[in-house]
Amino acid sequence: MKPQLMLALMLVTSLSQAQNRPQLTPEQAAAHTVAAYLGDWQPAPLADLAASAPDFIVKPGESVQAAIDKVPAEGKDSSRRWVIQIQPGTYRSPVCIKDKAPIALVGAALDASAVVLVDNRFSGKPKGEDEAAHPCWPELGKATVGTSGSTSMLVASNDVQLISLTIANDAMDGVRRGEAYPAGVGESGGAQAVALTLMGDRIQLDNVRLLGHQDTLYAKRRAADAPARQLIRHSLIAGDVDFIFGNAVLVIEHSTLLTRANRRTPGHGGIILAPSTAPGVAQGFLVTHSRLVGEPGIAPGATSLGRAWDAGVKAGTWTAGTSPNGVAVVRDSEIGAHIGPWSASTSRRPFDAASNRLNEFNNRP
Numbered sequence: 001m002k003p004q005l006m007l008a009l010m011l012v013t014s015l016s017q018a019q020n021r022p023q024l025t026p027e028q029a030a031a032h033t034v035a036a037y038l039g040d041w042q043p044a045p046l047a048d049l050a051a052s053a054p055d056f057i058v059k060p061g062e063s064v065q066a067a068i069d070k071v072p073a074e075g076k077d078s079s080r081r082w083v084i085q086i087q088p089g090t091y092r093s094p095v096c097i098k099d100k101a102p103i104a105l106v107g108a109a110l111d112a113s114a115v116v117l118v119d120n121r122f123s124g125k126p127k128g129e130d131e132a133a134h135p136c137w138p139e140l141g142k143a144t145v146g147t148s149g150s151t152s153m154l155v156a157s158n159d160v161q162l163i164s165l166t167i168a169n170d171a172m173d174g175v176r177r178g179e180a181y182p183a184g185v186g187e188s189g190g191a192q193a194v195a196l197t198l199m200g201d202r203i204q205l206d207n208v209r210l211l212g213h214q215d216t217l218y219a220k221r222r223a224a225d226a227p228a229r230q231l232i233r234h235s236l237i238a239g240d241v242d243f244i245f246g247n248a249v250l251v252i253e254h255s256t257l258l259t260r261a262n263r264r265t266p267g268h269g270g271i272i273l274a275p276s277t278a279p280g281v282a283q284g285f286l287v288t289h290s291r292l293v294g295e296p297g298i299a300p301g302a303t304s305l306g307r308a309w310d311a312g313v314k315a316g317t318w319t320a321g322t323s324p325n326g327v328a329v330v331r332d333s334e335i336g337a338h339i340g341p342w343s344a345s346t347s348r349r350p351f352d353a354a355s356n357r358l359n360e361f362n363n364r365p
Contacts, residue, residue: 020341021354029361032329037251037286041229047083047104047161056084060089088114095153096136107165110207115165119152121145122171124190151194158200168197168211177262184206187264193311194218201227207234213263214241219248245274245309252287261297269303269338275326276309284327292339301340310347318349332360
Protein backbone atom coordinates (compact mmCIF):
# COMPACT_ATOMS: atom_id res chain seq x y z
CA MET A 1 0.00 0.00 0.00
CA LYS A 2 1.33 3.41 -0.92
CA PRO A 3 2.35 5.60 2.03
CA GLN A 4 -0.05 8.36 0.96
CA LEU A 5 -3.01 5.94 0.86
CA MET A 6 -2.05 4.41 4.23
CA LEU A 7 -1.89 7.86 5.80
CA ALA A 8 -5.28 8.75 4.35
CA LEU A 9 -6.83 5.57 5.76
CA MET A 10 -5.30 6.27 9.17
CA LEU A 11 -6.74 9.79 9.15
CA VAL A 12 -10.19 8.54 8.15
CA THR A 13 -10.10 5.88 10.89
CA SER A 14 -8.94 8.41 13.46
CA LEU A 15 -11.72 10.83 12.46
CA SER A 16 -14.34 8.06 12.61
CA GLN A 17 -13.17 7.01 16.07
CA ALA A 18 -13.28 10.63 17.29
CA GLN A 19 -16.81 11.06 15.98
CA ASN A 20 -17.99 7.83 17.63
CA ARG A 21 -16.05 8.32 20.88
CA PRO A 22 -16.92 11.95 21.78
CA GLN A 23 -15.08 13.51 24.72
CA LEU A 24 -16.55 15.94 27.25
CA THR A 25 -14.81 19.18 28.05
CA PRO A 26 -13.76 19.69 31.68
CA GLU A 27 -16.68 22.11 32.07
CA GLN A 28 -19.15 19.51 30.75
CA ALA A 29 -17.59 16.74 32.85
CA ALA A 30 -18.21 18.77 36.02
CA ALA A 31 -21.91 17.86 35.74
CA HIS A 32 -21.07 14.15 35.71
CA THR A 33 -19.48 13.42 39.07
CA VAL A 34 -20.46 11.05 41.87
CA ALA A 35 -21.59 13.96 44.05
CA ALA A 36 -23.69 15.45 41.25
CA TYR A 37 -25.40 12.14 40.57
CA LEU A 38 -26.13 11.33 44.22
CA GLY A 39 -27.43 14.83 44.98
CA ASP A 40 -28.61 15.22 48.57
CA TRP A 41 -28.09 11.54 49.35
CA GLN A 42 -25.17 10.80 51.64
CA PRO A 43 -24.72 7.00 51.45
CA ALA A 44 -25.08 5.34 54.84
CA PRO A 45 -22.20 3.42 56.46
CA LEU A 46 -22.21 -0.18 55.30
CA ALA A 47 -23.58 -2.79 57.67
CA ASP A 48 -20.70 -4.16 59.73
CA LEU A 49 -21.05 -7.60 61.30
CA ALA A 50 -18.01 -6.93 63.46
CA ALA A 51 -19.76 -3.97 65.05
CA SER A 52 -23.12 -5.57 65.79
CA ALA A 53 -24.78 -8.95 65.48
CA PRO A 54 -27.06 -9.61 62.49
CA ASP A 55 -30.81 -9.88 62.94
CA PHE A 56 -30.95 -13.14 61.00
CA ILE A 57 -28.40 -15.72 59.87
CA VAL A 58 -28.96 -17.91 56.80
CA LYS A 59 -27.01 -21.18 56.61
CA PRO A 60 -26.51 -23.45 53.58
CA GLY A 61 -29.68 -25.42 52.94
CA GLU A 62 -31.83 -22.65 54.40
CA SER A 63 -33.85 -20.04 52.49
CA VAL A 64 -32.59 -16.51 51.94
CA GLN A 65 -36.13 -15.51 51.01
CA ALA A 66 -37.50 -16.77 54.32
CA ALA A 67 -35.14 -14.44 56.19
CA ILE A 68 -36.09 -11.49 53.98
CA ASP A 69 -39.77 -12.20 54.61
CA LYS A 70 -39.18 -11.71 58.35
CA VAL A 71 -38.05 -8.11 57.86
CA PRO A 72 -40.86 -5.60 58.56
CA ALA A 73 -42.59 -3.83 55.72
CA GLU A 74 -41.52 -0.37 54.63
CA GLY A 75 -42.75 2.22 57.13
CA LYS A 76 -42.91 -0.29 59.99
CA ASP A 77 -39.92 -0.19 62.32
CA SER A 78 -37.91 1.56 59.62
CA SER A 79 -35.80 3.57 62.05
CA ARG A 80 -32.91 1.13 61.70
CA ARG A 81 -31.38 -1.23 59.17
CA TRP A 82 -32.23 -4.94 59.38
CA VAL A 83 -29.17 -7.09 58.70
CA ILE A 84 -29.17 -10.60 57.25
CA GLN A 85 -25.92 -12.53 57.31
CA ILE A 86 -25.63 -15.23 54.63
CA GLN A 87 -23.06 -17.88 55.39
CA PRO A 88 -20.80 -19.29 52.64
CA GLY A 89 -22.61 -21.54 50.20
CA THR A 90 -24.68 -21.56 47.02
CA TYR A 91 -28.36 -20.62 47.31
CA ARG A 92 -30.38 -21.44 44.19
CA SER A 93 -33.78 -19.78 43.97
CA PRO A 94 -35.26 -16.42 42.94
CA VAL A 95 -35.01 -13.69 45.57
CA CYS A 96 -37.46 -10.82 46.09
CA ILE A 97 -36.88 -7.76 48.29
CA LYS A 98 -40.02 -5.66 47.98
CA ASP A 99 -41.38 -2.79 50.09
CA LYS A 100 -39.18 -3.63 53.06
CA ALA A 101 -37.72 -1.54 55.87
CA PRO A 102 -34.03 -0.70 55.29
CA ILE A 103 -32.22 -3.98 54.84
CA ALA A 104 -28.71 -5.32 54.26
CA LEU A 105 -27.69 -8.71 52.88
CA VAL A 106 -24.12 -9.45 53.93
CA GLY A 107 -21.96 -12.30 52.69
CA ALA A 108 -18.30 -13.15 53.26
CA ALA A 109 -16.17 -10.04 53.69
CA LEU A 110 -12.92 -11.65 52.54
CA ASP A 111 -14.32 -13.42 49.47
CA ALA A 112 -17.41 -12.26 47.59
CA SER A 113 -17.42 -15.55 45.65
CA ALA A 114 -18.06 -17.57 48.83
CA VAL A 115 -21.77 -16.65 48.94
CA VAL A 116 -23.62 -17.21 45.65
CA LEU A 117 -27.27 -16.35 45.07
CA VAL A 118 -28.17 -17.82 41.68
CA ASP A 119 -31.02 -18.85 39.43
CA ASN A 120 -31.22 -19.95 35.80
CA ARG A 121 -34.31 -18.57 34.09
CA PHE A 122 -34.16 -16.72 30.75
CA SER A 123 -36.51 -14.56 28.72
CA GLY A 124 -37.58 -17.20 26.21
CA LYS A 125 -38.16 -19.95 28.78
CA PRO A 126 -41.75 -21.25 28.45
CA LYS A 127 -44.14 -21.05 31.40
CA GLY A 128 -47.82 -21.49 32.02
CA GLU A 129 -49.91 -18.34 31.63
CA ASP A 130 -51.08 -18.69 35.24
CA GLU A 131 -47.54 -19.42 36.46
CA ALA A 132 -45.53 -16.59 38.01
CA ALA A 133 -42.23 -15.83 36.28
CA HIS A 134 -40.74 -14.45 39.50
CA PRO A 135 -42.06 -13.79 43.02
CA CYS A 136 -41.55 -10.05 42.48
CA TRP A 137 -42.55 -10.00 38.79
CA PRO A 138 -45.35 -12.46 37.97
CA GLU A 139 -45.78 -11.82 34.19
CA LEU A 140 -49.15 -13.58 34.39
CA GLY A 141 -50.97 -14.12 31.12
CA LYS A 142 -47.72 -14.62 29.22
CA ALA A 143 -46.32 -17.85 27.82
CA THR A 144 -42.65 -17.07 28.51
CA VAL A 145 -40.70 -15.77 31.48
CA GLY A 146 -39.69 -12.49 29.77
CA THR A 147 -36.63 -10.38 30.48
CA SER A 148 -37.93 -8.80 33.70
CA GLY A 149 -39.20 -12.12 34.99
CA SER A 150 -35.86 -13.83 34.38
CA THR A 151 -34.05 -11.93 37.14
CA SER A 152 -32.36 -13.99 39.87
CA MET A 153 -32.86 -11.19 42.42
CA LEU A 154 -35.21 -8.22 42.28
CA VAL A 155 -34.89 -5.32 44.70
CA ALA A 156 -38.06 -3.20 44.68
CA SER A 157 -37.30 -1.31 47.88
CA ASN A 158 -35.33 1.73 49.06
CA ASP A 159 -32.30 1.90 51.35
CA VAL A 160 -31.00 -1.57 50.52
CA GLN A 161 -27.38 -2.70 50.92
CA LEU A 162 -25.90 -5.76 49.21
CA ILE A 163 -22.41 -6.50 50.54
CA SER A 164 -19.70 -9.09 49.81
CA LEU A 165 -21.63 -11.66 47.81
CA THR A 166 -22.28 -12.94 44.29
CA ILE A 167 -25.56 -12.68 42.39
CA ALA A 168 -25.65 -14.72 39.20
CA ASN A 169 -27.86 -16.00 36.41
CA ASP A 170 -26.24 -19.08 34.91
CA ALA A 171 -28.96 -19.91 32.36
CA MET A 172 -26.54 -19.48 29.44
CA ASP A 173 -23.46 -20.98 31.06
CA GLY A 174 -23.97 -24.17 29.08
CA VAL A 175 -23.87 -22.24 25.82
CA ARG A 176 -20.66 -20.66 26.97
CA ARG A 177 -19.26 -24.19 27.40
CA GLY A 178 -20.24 -25.10 23.84
CA GLU A 179 -23.73 -26.55 24.39
CA ALA A 180 -26.67 -25.64 22.14
CA TYR A 181 -29.10 -22.86 22.99
CA PRO A 182 -32.50 -23.94 24.32
CA ALA A 183 -35.13 -24.41 21.62
CA GLY A 184 -36.32 -21.12 20.12
CA VAL A 185 -33.52 -19.12 21.74
CA GLY A 186 -30.35 -17.71 20.23
CA GLU A 187 -28.16 -14.65 19.82
CA SER A 188 -31.04 -12.85 18.12
CA GLY A 189 -33.43 -13.17 21.06
CA GLY A 190 -34.74 -15.06 24.06
CA ALA A 191 -31.36 -15.40 25.79
CA GLN A 192 -31.79 -12.38 28.05
CA ALA A 193 -31.15 -13.59 31.60
CA VAL A 194 -30.95 -10.95 34.33
CA ALA A 195 -28.87 -11.55 37.45
CA LEU A 196 -29.98 -8.49 39.45
CA THR A 197 -32.74 -5.93 39.03
CA LEU A 198 -32.61 -2.75 41.11
CA MET A 199 -35.89 -0.80 41.39
CA GLY A 200 -35.39 1.64 44.22
CA ASP A 201 -33.61 4.69 45.59
CA ARG A 202 -30.52 4.91 47.81
CA ILE A 203 -29.33 1.39 46.98
CA GLN A 204 -25.71 0.47 47.73
CA LEU A 205 -23.66 -2.45 46.46
CA ASP A 206 -20.14 -3.01 47.75
CA ASN A 207 -17.77 -5.89 46.98
CA VAL A 208 -20.43 -7.64 44.92
CA ARG A 209 -20.01 -9.89 41.87
CA LEU A 210 -22.81 -9.75 39.27
CA LEU A 211 -22.47 -12.56 36.74
CA GLY A 212 -24.53 -13.12 33.61
CA HIS A 213 -24.39 -12.76 29.86
CA GLN A 214 -27.08 -10.67 28.16
CA ASP A 215 -28.76 -8.15 30.51
CA THR A 216 -26.82 -8.95 33.70
CA LEU A 217 -27.81 -5.79 35.65
CA TYR A 218 -31.15 -4.04 35.18
CA ALA A 219 -31.01 -0.63 36.91
CA LYS A 220 -34.42 1.00 36.69
CA ARG A 221 -37.04 3.25 38.27
CA ARG A 222 -40.21 1.93 39.88
CA ALA A 223 -42.12 4.63 38.02
CA ALA A 224 -41.10 7.14 35.36
CA ASP A 225 -40.72 9.97 37.90
CA ALA A 226 -39.55 7.88 40.87
CA PRO A 227 -36.06 8.61 42.24
CA ALA A 228 -33.58 5.80 41.61
CA ARG A 229 -30.04 6.52 42.82
CA GLN A 230 -28.00 3.34 42.83
CA LEU A 231 -24.34 3.17 43.84
CA ILE A 232 -22.01 0.26 43.06
CA ARG A 233 -18.47 0.27 44.44
CA HIS A 234 -15.54 -2.17 44.54
CA SER A 235 -17.48 -4.71 42.51
CA LEU A 236 -17.40 -6.85 39.36
CA ILE A 237 -20.10 -6.79 36.69
CA ALA A 238 -19.70 -9.42 33.95
CA GLY A 239 -21.71 -10.04 30.79
CA ASP A 240 -21.70 -9.68 27.03
CA VAL A 241 -24.70 -7.84 25.50
CA ASP A 242 -26.33 -4.74 27.05
CA PHE A 243 -25.19 -6.15 30.36
CA ILE A 244 -25.79 -2.91 32.26
CA PHE A 245 -29.13 -1.42 31.19
CA GLY A 246 -32.08 0.63 32.40
CA ASN A 247 -33.28 4.16 33.23
CA ALA A 248 -31.95 4.65 36.78
CA VAL A 249 -29.33 7.11 37.97
CA LEU A 250 -26.54 4.57 38.34
CA VAL A 251 -23.01 5.22 39.61
CA ILE A 252 -20.34 2.55 39.19
CA GLU A 253 -17.11 3.49 40.94
CA HIS A 254 -13.81 1.67 41.56
CA SER A 255 -15.18 -1.44 39.88
CA THR A 256 -14.49 -3.83 36.99
CA LEU A 257 -16.74 -4.25 33.97
CA LEU A 258 -15.83 -7.58 32.38
CA THR A 259 -16.92 -8.44 28.84
CA ARG A 260 -17.32 -12.21 28.61
CA ALA A 261 -16.38 -14.33 25.60
CA ASN A 262 -17.47 -17.73 24.23
CA ARG A 263 -21.28 -17.41 24.25
CA ARG A 264 -21.64 -15.42 21.05
CA THR A 265 -20.06 -15.72 17.61
CA PRO A 266 -16.28 -16.04 18.12
CA GLY A 267 -14.56 -12.67 18.24
CA HIS A 268 -17.74 -10.68 18.86
CA GLY A 269 -17.49 -8.63 22.00
CA GLY A 270 -21.04 -7.40 22.46
CA ILE A 271 -22.20 -4.18 24.13
CA ILE A 272 -21.61 -2.94 27.68
CA LEU A 273 -23.94 -0.03 28.57
CA ALA A 274 -27.54 0.44 27.45
CA PRO A 275 -29.12 3.42 29.25
CA SER A 276 -32.74 4.37 28.60
CA THR A 277 -32.79 7.82 30.20
CA ALA A 278 -35.91 9.95 29.75
CA PRO A 279 -35.37 12.95 27.42
CA GLY A 280 -35.79 15.55 30.18
CA VAL A 281 -33.39 13.84 32.59
CA ALA A 282 -29.73 14.88 32.52
CA GLN A 283 -28.23 12.00 34.53
CA GLY A 284 -28.09 8.33 33.58
CA PHE A 285 -25.15 5.97 33.97
CA LEU A 286 -21.80 7.16 35.34
CA VAL A 287 -18.79 4.83 35.28
CA THR A 288 -15.81 6.37 37.02
CA HIS A 289 -12.38 5.24 38.24
CA SER A 290 -13.04 1.75 36.97
CA ARG A 291 -11.58 -0.87 34.63
CA LEU A 292 -13.24 -2.10 31.43
CA VAL A 293 -11.62 -5.41 30.54
CA GLY A 294 -12.36 -8.32 28.21
CA GLU A 295 -11.83 -12.04 28.38
CA PRO A 296 -9.38 -13.71 25.98
CA GLY A 297 -10.85 -14.36 22.54
CA ILE A 298 -12.51 -10.97 22.04
CA ALA A 299 -11.06 -9.14 19.05
CA PRO A 300 -9.61 -5.64 19.54
CA GLY A 301 -12.31 -2.99 19.13
CA ALA A 302 -15.07 -5.63 18.92
CA THR A 303 -16.93 -4.52 22.05
CA SER A 304 -19.15 -1.46 21.86
CA LEU A 305 -18.84 0.85 24.83
CA GLY A 306 -22.62 1.07 24.69
CA ARG A 307 -25.76 2.15 22.91
CA ALA A 308 -28.90 4.04 23.79
CA TRP A 309 -31.77 1.76 24.73
CA ASP A 310 -34.76 3.41 23.06
CA ALA A 311 -37.17 1.47 25.26
CA GLY A 312 -40.58 0.97 23.65
CA VAL A 313 -39.54 2.67 20.41
CA LYS A 314 -39.90 0.77 17.14
CA ALA A 315 -37.22 1.06 14.50
CA GLY A 316 -37.39 4.36 12.67
CA THR A 317 -39.91 6.02 15.04
CA TRP A 318 -37.57 7.68 17.58
CA THR A 319 -38.57 11.30 18.22
CA ALA A 320 -36.25 13.89 19.77
CA GLY A 321 -37.59 15.34 23.03
CA THR A 322 -40.19 12.60 23.42
CA SER A 323 -38.45 9.24 23.12
CA PRO A 324 -35.84 7.99 25.62
CA ASN A 325 -32.31 9.22 24.92
CA GLY A 326 -29.86 7.32 27.11
CA VAL A 327 -27.20 9.16 29.11
CA ALA A 328 -23.89 7.44 29.87
CA VAL A 329 -20.51 8.87 30.80
CA VAL A 330 -17.37 6.78 31.23
CA ARG A 331 -14.64 8.84 32.84
CA ASP A 332 -11.28 8.57 34.59
CA SER A 333 -11.19 4.86 33.78
CA GLU A 334 -8.97 2.25 32.17
CA ILE A 335 -10.31 1.17 28.77
CA GLY A 336 -9.16 -2.17 27.35
CA ALA A 337 -8.19 -2.80 23.73
CA HIS A 338 -11.43 -4.74 23.21
CA ILE A 339 -13.43 -1.51 23.41
CA GLY A 340 -14.68 0.12 20.21
CA PRO A 341 -17.06 3.03 19.55
CA TRP A 342 -20.58 3.61 20.78
CA SER A 343 -23.21 1.89 18.62
CA ALA A 344 -26.51 2.70 16.98
CA SER A 345 -29.45 2.64 19.39
CA THR A 346 -31.81 -0.28 19.85
CA SER A 347 -34.28 1.40 17.46
CA ARG A 348 -31.45 1.55 14.88
CA ARG A 349 -30.92 5.28 15.40
CA PRO A 350 -27.36 5.90 14.15
CA PHE A 351 -24.88 7.11 16.72
CA ASP A 352 -24.47 10.85 16.32
CA ALA A 353 -22.54 12.89 18.87
CA ALA A 354 -24.90 15.82 18.26
CA SER A 355 -28.05 13.94 19.29
CA ASN A 356 -26.81 11.04 21.42
CA ARG A 357 -25.84 11.57 25.07
CA LEU A 358 -23.04 9.02 25.34
CA ASN A 359 -19.61 10.42 26.21
CA GLU A 360 -16.18 9.88 27.72
CA PHE A 361 -13.76 11.98 29.72
CA ASN A 362 -10.14 11.48 30.73
CA ASN A 363 -9.95 7.75 30.08
CA ARG A 364 -6.74 5.88 29.37
CA PRO A 365 -5.80 2.67 27.53
